[in-house]
Amino acid sequence: MRNKKKELHSVSRSYPWPSIIRLSRYIKVPYKKVVLTRKNILRRDAYKCAYCGRSDLPLTIDHIIPKARGGSDSWDNLVCACTFCNNKKGDRTPEEANIDLITQPFKPSHIMFIKNVVGRLDENWKPYLYMS
Numbered sequence: 001m002r003n004k005k006k007e008l009h010s011v012s013r014s015y016p017w018p019s020i021i022r023l024s025r026y027i028k029v030p031y032k033k034v035v036l037t038r039k040n041i042l043r044r045d046a047y048k049c050a051y052c053g054r055s056d057l058p059l060t061i062d063h064i065i066p067k068a069r070g071g072s073d074s075w076d077n078l079v080c081a082c083t084f085c086n087n088k089k090g091d092r093t094p095e096e097a098n099i100d101l102i103t104q105p106f107k108p109s110h111i112m113f114i115k116n117v118v119g120r121l122d123e124n125w126k127p128y129l130y131m132s
């Protein structure tokens, strides 16, 4: 583990670097909503096209229901799409373009992005992140 040799030092003692800290008092942290941005949609979809799963082509953001047809700018209507699928779909619904979504869009929680912020997800954290 990366932090194995790290230590915390007081004046007279040293402690192993913790991966979990228990708070003895509850501290209210305001709930952070994940902002709807192009970058966050790409992160949510793991930089893979929602129609074909490819990640080796330039990626764009696609409105599942086209904006011109009343589709909204929302987590449920925006997905990551490769340029090939986006061009194939054009200004049509997936049904009209005969193209299927292989992943369903969803509103991500900020917990999902912790890994992106800290660069890893410690196995020991999972029970605290509602992931086990």
Ligand SMILES: [Zn+2]
Residues within 6 Å of the ligand: 049, 050, 051, 052, 053, 054, 081, 082, 083, 084, 085, 086
């Ligand atoms: Zn694609």
